[in-house]
Amino acid sequence: MKRSFLVAVFALVVTLPVRAAKDTVAIELPAEHTRLAPGPNLAAAQICVVCHSVDYIYMQPPLTDDQWRSEVLKMKNMFGAPISDAEVEPIVIYLLSQNGERQVQETSPAP
Amino acid sequence: MGEYDRRGSVAGRQQLNSRRHFMRMAATVGGFSLLGRTAAAITPERAIDLPMVNGKRALAAYPQKRELMVMTSRPVQLETPFSVFGEGVFTPNDAFFVRWHLAQVPTRIDGAAFHINVRGAVKAPLTLSVPELKTKFESVEIAAVCQCAGNSRGFFDPRVPGGQWGNGAMGNALWKGVRLKDLLNEAGIGAGAVQVRFNGADAPVLPGTPDFVKALDIDVALGEDVIVAYSMNGAELPLLNGFPVRLVVPGWYATYWVKMLDDIEVVAACDESFWMKPAYRIPDVECACIEPGQQNVPTVPINRMDVRSFITSVADGATLPAGQPQDVSGVAFDGGFGIRRVLFSTDGGKHWAETTLGKDHGKYGFREWHARFRPAAGERYTLQSLAVNSIGQSQRFSPRWNPAGYMRNVVEAVRVSAT
Known part of the structure; x- marks a missing residue:
């Protein structure tokens, strides 16, 4: 629990739906101000936030390296994330550092 | 059902969740976002701690919604705080859960052009x-x-x-x-x-x-x-x-x-x-379950819901007044055959009593049920409900397991004490 953490902010703009015209409904979603926390291979892991917010990572139970690898490969092979073969393990190491069953020592600078 | 009804932090969970500061959210006052303020301004913390590791969920009011639990912000996934189900048999639109799979959700829809x-x-x-x-x-x-x-x-x-x-x-x-x-x-x-x-x-x-x-x-x-x-x-x-x-x-x-x-x-x-x-597939076996680690089990698309029931009037950990009859109620539902009966236990399932079913809104909706018991001072009770549908299907007493985490329908427990 001593690892570093990020302070992130959900910008919660309480907005009502706008009736711009009859039958039109427009809403404004709260701005997303969550960021990946510092960790090994952070640069490689930035690909994650192209498609989803970081809470997808932190809400999971701590996962094993096999489980995180399987998630990364799912993103790469099934969801079309542009992740090269060489980037898979660095991203797994990052995810383990953030929410892994096997704790990984943070190293810096990232390789 | 844990601490769904409690807002804010609970000491025991605070420690457990201490590293999940990312879940903290900006307070908004009078519609003004505090975006850009320092972390110190991010108070009061509004969150619900689900009873699971990494279970802290910020509360936020999205457009057309009351405060719901933010599971993920992009794509948006919002969970209904469990206390809402005690408010009535129909879930208000502004409290209804939200689950999108892909991030490109239109935020402006012209109903005339659609x-x-x-x-x-x-x-x-x-x-x-x-x-x-x-x-x-x-x-x-x-x-x-x-x-x-x-x-x-x-x-x-x-x-x-x-x-x-x-x-x-x-x-x-x-x-x-x-x-x-x-x-x-x-x-x-x-x-x-x-x-x-x-x-x-x-x-x-x-x-x-x-x-x-x-x-x-x-x-x-x-x-x-x-x-x-x-x-x-x-x-x-x-x-x-x-x-x-x-x-x-x-x-x-x-x-x-x-x-x-x-x-x-x-x-x-x-x-x-x-x-x-x-x-969205389940093991192609009657229980839709496997042993953890079991491989290569054939699957089928998930389909009908199985039978479930919940106690909605009392939260886990509640203290009830002793010596007086207590009304306990909840909801039951199934995959469209209709609920026939709901049983109620105060002793963790050793003894069961019939409950009174509420108004029938049709075979697909929540069916309310009502029970009553008289707790004694100093005693602890494990309250449970067990629903049976019109074709005799009922809830499981031990939870099923499958790798995708689908179809939980175990008999749930609410632990209360009386003073």
């Missing part, structure tokens, strides 16, 4: 506006529970990856719309039709990500009660619940209830695109 296509293996393709939908076809109303396949996934043991819901990824609403079969018959189903495929206006971020498309076998799609709904509890659907129209498949898991439905395609082959295979 059209639904009925096409594919049909004799005459249709393009229908929402007003045409409302005026050209007979309308029907159905009370039905919409429940995420992964509702309660966070309580699986061992835990499984996925959306870490508590028990609040469900809701009961009165849906109004037109029968899907009337639309299909108007278009005329062509020879060789096998399934009907449904797509909504949401889209993936990357071109390589599979669009969220779901399919029903033609006999299911032609069922009397499958509707294209334009109204929810007497009002328009909130945008985040699929405005202007969504598919409603009563008795079936919410994965098929495609939101912002704009494309209905009759197809001549079984759809095996990503969201039908390998996603």
